[in-house]
Amino acid sequence: MWYALVDCNNFYASCEKVCNPALAKRPVVVLSNNDGNVIARCALAKALGIAMGAPFHQCKEIIARHNVAVFSSNYALYGDMSRRVMETLATCAPYVEVYSIDEAFLLCDVPLAEATDYALQVKRRVMQWTGIPVSVGMGATKTLAKLANHIAKKRTQSGVFILAGDSYCQSLLETIDIAEVWGIGSRYARMLRQYGICNVWQLIHADDSFIKKTMTLIGLRTVYELRGIPCIQWEDAPPPKKAIVSSRSFGSPVTEHRHLEEAAAHYSAIAASKLRRQQGAAGAVTVFVSTNPFKDEPQYSSSATVVLNMHSAYTPDIIAAAHTALWSIYRQGYRYKKVGIMLTDIVPSQELSPTLFTCMNNYEKRYRLMQALDSVNRQHGRGAVYFASEGAVKPWAMRRRYLSPRYTTHWDEIPVVT
C-alpha cells in the first residue's frame, strides 16, 4: 500500500485560469480578504518576484508594469473547483482523505514499478477533468508522501515523485532540509540543527531516545514515518469542528453600534449555517471586536460569551445571543476594524433530547424554516435570503473589488463561448 499526496499547484490562481483562457499567459495573483495581501501567485507571477503575503499596495507598480491580472478571493469558485478535484481523485483510488482545500491523501495499491505511471495518470486526469495542475508525491507513509510532493514540486519537470526504492537514498535525502518535513516546525528545526541534525538523512538515523526526549512521542512518530513505518492514522472524514468561527475585517472602519450589530448578525447567520451543515447545535456564542492595531489611534478589543439556555442551531437564537454579547462589550468612540462570532460547546443535534421547552418553541417548525433557508441560499447563492438584522446595504462589508465571476455556481455567471 502506498500513500500519495496530491497538491494543487497555486490553487486559487489556477482556478482563475480554468474558465478564463485569456489568463493562460498572463501573471495572475489572488488577494486576501479585503484585497489586503497577495495570497496566491501563478508560476508567472512568482517569476516576477511578487512575494507571498506581500501587501497589495506595495505591488501596484510591478503589477502595472507587467500587466498582472489581479483577483479578489472568489471562495464560491475555489470551493467548487476543490470539490471537482476531490471527486476526480475519488475515481483514481479506493480511499481519499481530503486534507485541505487543495490537498488530499490517496491510499493506492500499485507495484513500485508502476508507481510513476500511476502518479502521472492521476495528474493527467485531474488536469483534463478540472483544468487544475497538481503535483503528486508517493511514499510508504503520509510523511514520506508529503516530502515526495515537495520534491516533485521543487525538483522535477514532471510534477510527480516517488520517494521509495532507489530514490529513497542518502544522496537525495542528504540534500533536503529538515524544515521541509511535515510536522517539524521551525522551532524543532532550529533545535535539531544545534545538535547537528540538519538534513532528512540525519534525522532518519537519529537516536530514538534522543528524539523522544527532545521532541516527545509525536516527534518520534514523525521519524518513524520517515523510516517508512506508518504511524499517522487514516482519517476518512475530518472530525466535526469543535468551534466555528466567522469573522472578517471591515472594508473601512466602523464606528456606529448599528453597523456592528448588522455585521454581528451577518456573521452569526454564516456561522449558524455552517453549524447546521455539520448537523451540530451550539451551546455558547462568543463575540469579539477589535480596532486596527496597525493604526495609530485609540485601541480597544474585547470579547464576551453568552451561554444559551439550550443548544441551538436556529439563526435567530444565535443572532440574539450575539447582540446581547455585543451590547456588553461595545464602547463608543472607537473605530472598529473587526467583529467576529465564535460558536462553541457544539454537540451533534440528534443527541439533543427533546424537552418540553423545545416542543413549546415549535422545534419542528424552526427546524424546517432553517432547512428552507439553507436550501434557498444553497441554490441561489449565500445571502439570497437573509435576516433583516444583517442589514441590506452592509456599508461595512469587505472590499472585493477584483472579484471574478462565480463561473461554476451561478447561472448568470457561467462562461460565455462564441
Place this chain on the structure above:
Amino acid sequence: MAVQVIAYQLLSLQAPLYLMAIKAGFPSPADDYVEKTLDLHEHLIRHPAATFFVRVSGDSMAPLIAHGDILVVDRALTPHSGSIVIAAVNGELTVKRLVEQNGSSMLVADNDAYQPIALTPQVDCTLWGVVVHIIRTVV
C-alpha cells in the same frame, strides 16, 4: 423539571409503537415499484466533477446551436473527428466542430459564414471540453 421528563417519555414512546406497526404489517405490494422523480442531472451529466455549463454568444454553430443556448460540456471525454468541442483559441472560449482530415485538425463552424481555423503549432489553441448536450429555452 418533572414536566420535562414526562414529555420526553411521551415522545420516546411514539417511536417503538410506530416501528412495531410497520413490522407487524404485510409489506406493501407497491414497495417494489416506488419510483423516485426523474433527475435531469442524472440524464445529462455522466462525470459531475468534469462537467461545466457555458452559455453561447453568436451564431457560428447555427442552426444546430443558437445564441443564448446553454451547453453541457464534459471535459472527461476525449474528442474525436466530428465532436462539437469547446476550445480556447487566442485566449477566448469558442464552440466549434473538430474535424480531423489527412492527419491535420481544424475547428469548423457549422455556419458557412465563418472561416475554419486550422490547428497548426502556430495557432494558440487548447481543447477545453466536449459538448454533450444543448439546452435551449423555447418560450
